[in-house]
Amino acid sequence: MAKRSRSFKGAPGIVDVAARAEVSPATVSRFFNNPDVVKTPTRKRIEKAANDLGYIRDRMAGSMHNRFSGTIGLIVPTIDNAIFSELIEAFASQLLEHDRTMLIAAHGYELKREIGIVRSLLERRIDGIALVGQDHDAVPMNMLAQRNIPVVSIWNFDANSSIPCIGADNFEAGRLVAQHLFDLGHRNITVIFPDTNGNDRARDRLRGVKSVFTSQQLNLSPKNLKTCPYDIGEAKKLTMKILESNRPTAVVCGNDIISHGVIFACQALGLNVPQDLSIVGIGDFAGSAHMEPGLTTVRLPAKRIGTLAANTLVSMNETGTPLRNKHQKVDMSFMNRGSTAAV
Amino acid sequence: MAKRSRSFKGAPGIVDVAARAEVSPATVSRFFNNPDVVKTPTRKRIEKAANDLGYIRDRMAGSMHNRFSGTIGLIVPTIDNAIFSELIEAFASQLLEHDRTMLIAAHGYELKREIGIVRSLLERRIDGIALVGQDHDAVPMNMLAQRNIPVVSIWNFDANSSIPCIGADNFEAGRLVAQHLFDLGHRNITVIFPDTNGNDRARDRLRGVKSVFTSQQLNLSPKNLKTCPYDIGEAKKLTMKILESNRPTAVVCGNDIISHGVIFACQALGLNVPQDLSIVGIGDFAGSAHMEPGLTTVRLPAKRIGTLAANTLVSMNETGTPLRNKHQKVDMSFMNRGSTAAV
């Protein structure tokens, strides 16, 4: 192949810009990474040359020296679900503000899949990564630690977390909604939660719910604790089955998605919410405020978590500090709406 | 700095693996890219060395030769919304199957922001990109074309598309739901759509709706055509205002999100759906099937579009063929549920 000024990739490279601006490639590089160090006239020439050529830097080539690739990873249990969409959007937008890009993947609540995903992200040189929750396989965590990649655990706040965490107190969230029902006089309460295996958020919420039962000296019998995935249809079906044989006065749900299904089940059966059944959720997802009746729930500031996580990872890069113990707790707000009433 | 076997990045490199396996780096490279060409005993040694060291390849370094980075971009209008979440998840999972990763960003329905996003993705050496719809600024499209990056337009099918497109016939979707209402005898119909500016999906759907009015020799008066963003709360509020002064017998919505708001508005006002008002949506998002009443809508196979788009981009890389005219139309299904009834 003949020597060429254009790379085989079909796009102009730094050498082409340098030639056109009549400077060395080193100076073009400086122009992009440290403009102040380049004299104004030179700067102008380079800028024009780069524009004329439609030059786009190759950060991947740059990152071989740079330590940083400008790409940050996010692994969530699921993308196709209201649960994390607000978080993802906020995280991505905030990264964009910092001139970073987001590499994202979902493990579908199978923690083992994180191994392959982390590896695949690492192969792409991520500068940092956000993982949901505290439950993770040791293998990917070690891969990240060995490489000194900044990691933050998001969504759940845990004062004892071994990695920086940014999230809400899910125990408190569970406690709040359950206490609300008790305060309204409910004693016959059914609890519908997802499998808490590998899901510390759900586990903590459930502990919070149970703590209220305990403090009220009430027993949460296994038959009043049902397992259901985060799926409106499943939750609706399960609820309709529950209500055939059992008539609690209230239902606590692991999150709003489940609550939506429970509310629809009541409507399908012609039951009045909240008169016949009070329902609480956790999350305050899209629709919860506007459905009829509005869902009583706890608002978890997903947007804020996403923004904080992005900022934290970027600053971990910039300062180089591990921030090991810099846990950040975000506030939540109890949303008292129409789906709950006194017995 | 002393010469070191470990890179300054703190992770073992191909040279370390080579040393430990007592082969040349070239052979280690072959082991990863073309294993068949390495003799079995050598292969075993390399495999062991790589495992012992916890070696993870640097694809970015590799991609400087390789032409491909293994990363593919996706730009959507919004992540934080049921509309595209199923698509995003399917696209990402399918890429993972192909050992690719997804770089994603949202422009928030501001097409101009695509310029910066495309540039930022290009700086990270994407092997291909999926864009939603047909409306795009010329600048990013040129950047992509200049570099010969495979591009597919997803979501909307357009036989005249200048780039390969994979999507549903949105005109037909609009036509289907409107025709359904006419068939049920509705003549006093309000249409609630988002701003169609820069949104070819909505534009085509609206054309489809209008085509039915035309064929029925009915006029869609401006006062019966309302604009509303894709937001449940906004749609609910708007509907409550509409219903104060005007009582259509049916509402056609630009998508399911709007329909949800309309249904909640009716419930808030104590109106019966479908007796007092028939409502149709487009999309069949999470919840539409299970809410009460179930929403009559058109199911757009988002998952299938995502999977096809991922496969198409990967195969464009592998074959090198531009696939210029390979448009793929996905089928949609009309979902006749409880939110519509005869007048």
Place this chain on the structure above:
DNA sequence: CTGAAAGCGCTTACAG
């Protein structure tokens, strides 16, 4: 089947 060498596009000391 394997190795030595050159090179991908960029950046970073080192000089000047």
Place this chain on the structure above:
DNA sequence: CTGAAAGCGCTTACAG
């Protein structure tokens, strides 16, 4: 303030 040279971690002809 700018340039020439070396090198980031890997891959790919070219030899053998």
